[in-house]
Amino acid sequence: MTGKDIVKITLNLVIVYLIGGLILSLVYAKAAPQIYKNNEETEKKALKELMPDADSVEKMGEWEPHEKPAKYFVAKKNGQVIGYIVQSFGKGYSSFINTFIAVDTNFTVEKIKVLSHNETPGLGDGIEEPWFQAQFKGKTLDHLKVIKGETKDDIQALSGATISSRAVTEDAVKHGVEFLMKTIKDGSKGGEKANVQPQHG
Amino acid sequence: MSSHSTVSLKDQVLNGIIKENTIFKLALSLCPSIAVTNSLKNGIFMGGAVLFVQVMVNTTISLMRNVIHPKVRLPIFMLVISGWVTVTQMLMAALAPEVNAKVGLYIALIVAFASILARAEMFASKNSLLPSMADGLGMGIGFLFALTTISFFRELVGKGSLTVPTGLATDHVFTFINTKPVLLMILPAGGFFAVGILMAGFNWINARAAAKAAAKTAPAAH
Numbered sequence: 001m002t003g004k005d006i007v008k009i010t011l012n013l014v015i016v017y018l019i020g021g022l023i024l025s026l027v028y029a030k031a032a033p034q035i036y037k038n039n040e041e042t043e044k045k046a047l048k049e050l051m052p053d054a055d056s057v058e059k060m061g062e063w064e065p066h067e068k069p070a071k072y073f074v075a076k077k078n079g080q081v082i083g084y085i086v087q088s089f090g091k092g093y094s095s096f097i098n099t100f101i102a103v104d105t106n107f108t109v110e111k112i113k114v115l116s117h118n119e120t121p122g123l124g125d126g127i128e129e130p131w132f133q134a135q136f137k138g139k140t141l142d143h144l145k146v147i148k149g150e151t152k153d154d155i156q157a158l159s160g161a162t163i164s165s166r167a168v169t170e171d172a173v174k175h176g177v178e179f180l181m182k183t184i185k186d187g188s189k190g191g192e193k194a195n196v197q198p199q200h201g
Numbered sequence: 202m203s204s205h206s207t208v209s210l211k212d213q214v215l216n217g218i219i220k221e222n223t224i225f226k227l228a229l230s231l232c233p234s235i236a237v238t239n240s241l242k243n244g245i246f247m248g249g250a251v252l253f254v255q256v257m258v259n260t261t262i263s264l265m266r267n268v269i270h271p272k273v274r275l276p277i278f279m280l281v282i283s284g285w286v287t288v289t290q291m292l293m294a295a296l297a298p299e300v301n302a303k304v305g306l307y308i309a310l311i312v313a314f315a316s317i318l319a320r321a322e323m324f325a326s327k328n329s330l331l332p333s334m335a336d337g338l339g340m341g342i343g344f345l346f347a348l349t350t351i352s353f354f355r356e357l358v359g360k361g362s363l364t365v366p367t368g369l370a371t372d373h374v375f376t377f378i379n380t381k382p383v384l385l386m387i388l389p390a391g392g393f394f395a396v397g398i399l400m401a402g403f404n405w406i407n408a409r410a411a412a413k414a415a416a417k418t419a420p421a422a423h
Contacts, residue, residue, distance in 0.1 A: 001272075008270045016265075016277050020284040027288045034295035042298070116302055120388070 042115065050085050050102035050111050051075040057085065063179055065089045065172070066096060072180060081105060086180050090172030092119050093163040097127065099172040101136075107181050109139045112173055117164075124164035132158060132165070136173060141181070144174040210335040217339025223316040224347035224396065225403040230314045233307045234348055235392030242364040242372050244352025245345070246300045247307060250289050252341030254311050255320065257285045259337030262325040269326070278321045283312045297369045316340060347399075355395045359386030 047057045054075035062071050063086075070087040083104045090097040095118030102110040114127050126132060135155050136144075146166045147154045157165040208216070223229050230251075238244040261281050262269075269277055290308045293301045301308075311317065320340055325333040356363055361378030385391045 005270065005272070009273050012268065012270050012273055012277060013280075016280050020280055024284060024287055027291050031291040031295035035291070035298075038295070038298040118306070123388070 046100050046113050046115055047073065047085060050100055050113055051083060053077055054082060060084075061183075063183075065175055065179070066091060068096060072183070075102070083110060084180050084184065086176040087115075088172040088176030088179070090167035090170075090175075092117060092127075092167035093124050093161070094118055094120060097164070097167050097172055099168060099176070101173050101176045103177060103180060107141070107177055109136045109144075109173065109177065112136045112168070114168065119161070119164045123158070123161045126158040126161055127164050127168050129158075132156075136169075141174065141177055144169055144177070146170060210331060213332055213335040214339035214342070217336060217341070218343040218346060219407065221340070222343040222347060222403070223340060224344065224351075225400045227316065228400070229316045229319075230344070231396060233310060233314075234351055234396060235389060237304050237307050238348055238352035238355050238392060238395070239359065239387040240303075240356050240364045241349070241352045242366045243300065243304050244348040245366060246293075246297065247304050248341075248345030248348035250293065250304070250308050251311055251314070251317075251344045251348075252338075254282070254285045254289055255317055255341040255344070256334060256337040257288075258282050258317055258321055259325040259333040260330065261285070262321045263328060263330050263333035266326045266328075274322075274326065278318060278326075279312070282317055282321070286311045299370060300366075316344070350399055351392075351395050354399060355386050355391060358383050359388075359391060 051057055054077050056076045057073050060072050060074050062069055066089045068089050072086040074081055075083045083102055085100060085102045088099050088101060097117040098115040100113045100115060104110055112133050119125050143154050145154050146157045146169050148157045150156060155169045221227060224234050233247055237247045258281055293308060324336045361382050362374055362376040364372050364374050366372045
């Protein structure tokens with residue numbers, strides 16, 4: 001390899017890097033605000049759906065289920081607290097299931113919504129089904145467990161997707177509610193980071 | 202024009218769609234074609250992303266072909282490919298967030314698609330701009346066509362519905378049967394079946410067309 005080759009190779013790579021970097025940063029500059037807005041919108045829509053009666057939903061702070069950043073919110077109507085919403089993650093079959101859970105002031109589950117996940121299409125993605133999520137309404141902490149087969153008191157597992165059902169119920173929702181109970185009852189309101197880690201399994 | 206390719210632009214496009222169809226003929230890039238094709242919408246978007254990347258990569262490489270040093274050509278191809286894939290990823294996240302949530306993971310994988318690197322190395326780096334763009338267009342459309350047929354078939358048979366995109370962020374779901382008639386088809390294993398069945402169909406049609414063409418020319422020759 002001659003000196004000329006070395007110069008040419010170096011120039012080749014430097015120029016490709018420079019032009020590539022330039023194009024990427026231009027596209028990023030255009031796309032990033034829109035991506036941020038999309039995420040915000042999905043979250044806002046979820047909060048509205050979970051607490052349709054509330055006239056304001058304010059962020060209270062953050063916590064870290066499975067070392068992932070998650071938020072929790074307080075829902076108010078005419079200045080009165082009517083419930084809380086917590087974001088939680090459940091370790092599923094092939095992904096962490098990002099779930100929002102709304103509870104009333106007695107920490108009874110009102111509604112849940114699965115925001116994103118990567119479970120098996122056709123089986124695990126049944127956690128998106130309305131009938132599955134509707135089961136959570138009115139459940140207290142003791143009844144957040146998965147039963148295979150029909151049940152009215154607890155949560156009925158999706159057939160063929162017990163792991164995903166468990167992840168939502170016994171991991172995401174249960175730990176989310178537990179966290180809320182602990183945090184709100186301790187009175188540690190505000191943006192403080194709480195140190196509750198969900199147990200695995 | 203010091204063109205390496207002697208065929209017309211139209212034939213160059215058709216080559217990628219029929220003669221060298223990435224999935225049905227070369228059996229390359231099967232991973233995404235199985236992973237994302239459980240709904241028509243996802244299949245179309247994935248195919249569209251590959252089409253975009255293939256055309257952009259071929260165009261870029263063709264423009265650069267005379268200045269690339271042969272010793273670093275592969276790293277440069279990879280840089281160009283990953284650059285365009287990242288652009289696609291960002292555009293997708295911005296314009297079609299819902300699809301991105303489902304397909305996004307596989308968009309990143311386009312970097313490792315054998316078909317894209319192969320076209321850059323075998324075609325675009327040796328041919329001038331227009332044939333390279335035509336080649337990229339053909340390969341891309343061929344891939345889009347394959348993914349669309351596979352996902353159409355899988356969603357229809359597996360779920361009894363069709364999710365037709367009506368815009369970047371909107372779609373319409375046509376439900377024909379409200380149960381899941383052949384659940385297997387939308388599971389990963391069903392992807393292999395679908396690809397296999399459609400590949401057989403594609404080749405059968407092609408073989409028949411070739412036989413017909415041969416029959417037509419044979420009497421004329423005598």
